[in-house]
Amino acid sequence: xxxxxxxxxxxxxxxxxxxxxxxxxxxxxxxxxxxxxxxxxxxxxxxxxxxxxxxxxxxxxxxxxxxxxxxxxxxxxxxxxxxxxxxxxxxxxxxxxxxxxxxxxxxxxxxxxxxxxxxxxxxxxxxxxxxxxxxxxxxxxxxxxxxxxxxxxxxxxxxxxxxxxxxxxxxxxxxxxxxxxxxxxxxxxxxxxxxxxxxxxxxxxxxxxxxxxxxxxxxxxxxxxxxxxxxxxxxxxxxxxxxxxxxxxxxxxxxxxxxxxxxxxxxxxxxxxxxxxxxxxxxxxxxxxxxxxxxxxxxxxxxxxxxxxxxxxxxxxxxxxxxxxxxxxxxxxxxxxxxxxxxxxxxxxxxxxxxxxxxxxxxxxxxxxxxxxxxxxxxxxxxxxxxxxxxxxxxxxxxxxxxxxxxxxxxxxxxxxxxxxxxxxxxxxxxxxxxxxxxxxxxxxxxxxxxxxxxxxxxxxxxxxxxxxxxxxxxxxxx
Amino acid sequence: xxxxxxxxxxxxxxxxxxxxxxxxxxxxxxxxxxxxxxxxxxxxxxxxxxxxxxxxxxxxxxxxxxxxxxxxxxxxxxxxxxxxxxxxxxxxxxxxxxxxxxxxxxxxxxxxxxxxxxxxxxxxxxxxxxxxxxxxxxx
Numbered sequence: 001x002x003x004x005x006x007x008x009x010x011x012x013x014x015x016x017x018x019x020x021x022x023x024x025x026x027x028x029x030x031x032x033x034x035x036x037x038x039x040x041x042x043x044x045x046x047x048x049x050x051x052x053x054x055x056x057x058x059x060x061x062x063x064x065x066x067x068x069x070x071x072x073x074x075x076x077x078x079x080x081x082x083x084x085x086x087x088x089x090x091x092x093x094x095x096x097x098x099x100x101x102x103x104x105x106x107x108x109x110x111x112x113x114x115x116x117x118x119x120x121x122x123x124x125x126x127x128x129x130x131x132x133x134x135x136x137x138x139x140x141x142x143x144x145x146x147x148x149x150x151x152x153x154x155x156x157x158x159x160x161x162x163x164x165x166x167x168x169x170x171x172x173x174x175x176x177x178x179x180x181x182x183x184x185x186x187x188x189x190x191x192x193x194x195x196x197x198x199x200x201x202x203x204x205x206x207x208x209x210x211x212x213x214x215x216x217x218x219x220x221x222x223x224x225x226x227x228x229x230x231x232x233x234x235x236x237x238x239x240x241x242x243x244x245x246x247x248x249x250x251x252x253x254x255x256x257x258x259x260x261x262x263x264x265x266x267x268x269x270x271x272x273x274x275x276x277x278x279x280x281x282x283x284x285x286x287x288x289x290x291x292x293x294x295x296x297x298x299x300x301x302x303x304x305x306x307x308x309x310x311x312x313x314x315x316x317x318x319x320x321x322x323x324x325x326x327x328x329x330x331x332x333x334x335x336x337x338x339x340x341x342x343x344x345x346x347x348x349x350x351x352x353x354x355x356x357x358x359x360x361x362x363x364x365x366x367x368x369x370x371x372x373x374x375x376x377x378x379x380x381x382x383x384x385x386x387x388x389x390x391x392x393x394x395x396x397x398x399x400x401x402x403x404x405x406x407x408x409x410x411x412x413x414x415x416x417x418x419x420x421x422x423x424x425x426x427x428x429x430x431x432x433x434x435x436x437x438x439x440x441x442x443x444x445x446x447x448x449x450x451x452x453x454x455x456x457x458x459x460x461x462x463x464x465x466x467x468x469x470x471x472x473x474x475x476x477x478x479x
Numbered sequence: 480x481x482x483x484x485x486x487x488x489x490x491x492x493x494x495x496x497x498x499x500x501x502x503x504x505x506x507x508x509x510x511x512x513x514x515x516x517x518x519x520x521x522x523x524x525x526x527x528x529x530x531x532x533x534x535x536x537x538x539x540x541x542x543x544x545x546x547x548x549x550x551x552x553x554x555x556x557x558x559x560x561x562x563x564x565x566x567x568x569x570x571x572x573x574x575x576x577x578x579x580x581x582x583x584x585x586x587x588x589x590x591x592x593x594x595x596x597x598x599x600x601x602x603x604x605x606x607x608x609x610x611x612x613x614x615x616x617x618x
Contacts, residue, residue: 039490066490068599068615092594092617129517129584129592188555199592200618238554241594241617245547248598265598409488410618439590443618479592 004033004042010462014042014058019261020049025057027401029458032062035407035450044071047263051076052271053083055337055344059396061351062458063405063450067091069266072350072406075399078272080332080343084260085277086269087251087284089347090330092244094284095291096202096235097326098374098402099168100385101299102221104318105228105310107208111474114206114432116309118475121204124305125298127197127479128436134301135159135195143190143239143290147179150289151296151324159300166363168324169353172292174331178282182239183246186283189238190290195297197234199437199479201444204302205231205376207383207471214468217369217387221322223469230319231376231383231471232298234479235328236291243287247280272345281330288329295324322385323372327352327402335397346397354388354400354465373465377404377452379433379444379476380426384456386465400465404452410443417442426476435478444478484512492597493616500609502538503565506545506573509612510563513546513596514579516616517553518587523561525578530566532574539601541573542612546596549577557581591618 005013007025012033014024024045028036036042041064048070049058055077064073069088078084110117126134138146146153151172155162165171197204209227212218223229236243254270254277255262262269270276303319310317330347337344346353355361355371362371369387376383381404392398408416422441426433435441459465487494497512499505514520531548535541552558560577567574594617603612 041490068492068597068617072491088598092597129589131584185551185555200594245595252598265601268598406490409486409490410493411486411488436589437591438588443591 010458014046016049020046021052022049022054022057024049024060026060026064027458027462027464028062029454032450032454032458036064039066041066041071044069045074047267048074048076050262051078051084051086051267051269052260053078055079061401062455063350063401063403065405065407067349069264070347070349073401074349075351075396076347077335077344077397080272080345083272083345084269085272085280085330085345086267086347087244087247087280088266088268089349090244090284091328091349092241093235093328094240094243095288095326096328097291097295097324098231098233098376099295099299099324100322100374101230101319102223102322103228103230104316106226107228107474110206110228114475117206117306118432118434118477120305120309121302122434122477124301125197125204125477126195127477128199131196132192133195135297138191138194140187140191143187144179146194146293147182147286147289148177149173150292154293154296154300159297164296164321167321168292169326172296172324174285174288176282177285177289178279179286181279181283182286183242186239186242186246189242193237193239194290194294195301196237197298197477197479198237199440202234202479203379204477205379205473206475207231207473209469210382210472211470212468214466217468220365220369221372221468222320223385229471230302231374232295233376234294234298236287237294239290240287243283247283250276251280284330288326292324323374325352325374333397335393344397346399348399350402351399352402353398354392354396355398356388356390356393373400375401375403375452375456378446378449379473379478380429380431380446382452383471384452384467385469386456386459386467388465389463391463392465396464400459401455404449404455406448407450408448413445413448414442416447417445431473431476433476433478437479440478483508483515487613489615492618495614495616497612498609502568502610505603505610505612506542506568507563507565509542509546510549510560513549513593514559516590517593518559518582518589520561522587523559523582524580525561526580529558529577530574531577534572536571538570539603541571542603543596543598543601543614545573545575550593550596557584593618
């Protein structure tokens with residue numbers, strides 16, 4: 001790979017060389033780009049530039065790190081007619097995403113109760129490996145319904161309020177999901193897992209609104225300084241993992257059949273207008289809908305548990321969804337390319353949609369401000385809510401970063417954590433954590449992540465997303 | 480490092496390296512390594528046996544298919560193998576007998592969830608000492 005070219009203080013380019021079809025572009029500050037150079041993620045940005053039909057650039061956000069195939073933090077748009085779709089560009093955890101709920105509760109009111117509250121949520125929402133749903137046993141017909149209707153299924157079955165759907169990306173349901181292409185194995189894996197958090201970096205976080213940077217936007221979103229909010233981070237669980245696994249096999253064959261040349265097997269892909277491409281898109285939408293339903297059911301479990309332990313009524317507690325985003329997904333969207341509207345397939349692998357003001361895809365309540373972008377940091381520092389801009393629509397196919405991004409591998413993190421009591425360290429910082437997996441605490445320790453503020457500031461300075469609010473953690477449930 | 484596998488640094492997930500004097504041992508060690516990353520291998524009992532049969536186009540894909548099959552058995556039946564006997568192996572076909580148990584979550588300590596065995600940097604290399612495989616697990 002050739003040397004990086006500096007475009008602006010916050011944008012770097014990998015020139016187009018060899019079989020690359022477009023150059024690569026990475027949003028990063030000087031400090032972050034030096035960190036990014038240390039792993040193989042820049043090679044992955046260049047590899048992704050080989051995908052047929054790729055438009056403009058192989059893009060990467062400042063939280064980029066070395067993934068499998070695509071870098072985590074990658075954004076790639078391919079032409080909807082002549083381009084390809086790659087299951088590796090979405091990942092195993094299809095529609096892994098984040099939702100943010102606001103409450104009317106003040107942080108001062110919750111702080112003395114935080115241990116009890118975290119324990120309650122830890123028990124109310126099953127987490128960890130093999131965790132099964134806290135809801136009634138679902139059959140195949142239920143799952144089929146969920147795959148087609150997404151979060152709408154949850155609402156119809158009593159898990160939440162109808163108006164919530166307006167505040168979920170795509171109203172919590174991707175159209176044209178095709179449950180007939182979902183394998184028996186995926187159905188089996190999905191049946192017991194709706195309403196479960198999972199493991200790894202998934203979490204529920206109780207946080208305080210610490211800083212407001214844009215009063216007007218915060219007011220429109222209903223955010224108040226000093227109040228408590230709740231983040232939920234999870235995805236499509238075993239069902240999504242199986243869909244990805246099934247379709248990498250399909251697309252490995254398709255890659256050969258359509259004579260596509262990619263430098264890594266994990267970049268296997270199929271033309272969007274081929275049967276294989278259409279089948280994957282239909283299957284991926286099913287898994288995405290499962291994830292939307294999963295986050296909705298979890299929110300409902302959280303609300304019930306909180307009402308009970310706090311002995312409150314829903315009106316006083318005021319739990320309300322601010323926004324729910326997908327950060328592992330591929331979507332057919334219309335964007336301006338060379339000044340003309342064009343249908344493209346935007347792969348966001350560890351990246352968030354960040355539509356600017358005026359988009360018809362936003363609820364009327366948010367149409368004049370732009371789309372909220374939720375950027376959780378590690379469990380020990382802070383998280384942000386930003387808002388999409390017009391510039392994001394021009395430069396990044398309406399996309400931004402999704403989190404802090406890892407900087408230490410899991411084995412490095414484990415070494416760094418030896419001899420330390422991470423629970424006590426976090427408790428000293430006023431953060432009460434409960435984790436299910438034995439290795440989770442060490443592998444997910446705060447040191448393992450980049451500085452989320454630097455990531456968020458980079459996108460703010462680049463004009464892609466604007467900072468609105470900062471949150472600090474009070475209690476965390478880790479899977 | 481454990482007797483079956485070692486890690487290589489990979490930022491987001493887990494990079495695994497496995498060695499074996501022959502292909503049978505390589506596949507066996509990879510499988511036991513995978514189990515050990517999920518729970519303590521030595522705490523497992525051999526009370527049930529299963530036969531698995533997988534096919535793939537080459538020996539690398541065959542390794543991935545084999546590991547993916549073990550993960551599937553764990554995800555669906557909570558079954559984890561303590562002992563593995565490779566009954567038959569060719570470049571494209573593998574038959575193995577697994578002895579282990581359907582574990583009780585809560586009784587056995589679970590280290591982490593493994594979402595999948597990826598194709599990223601998947602390779603098997605041979606030298607005068609035997610075989611070495613590399614693969615990345617999605618965590």
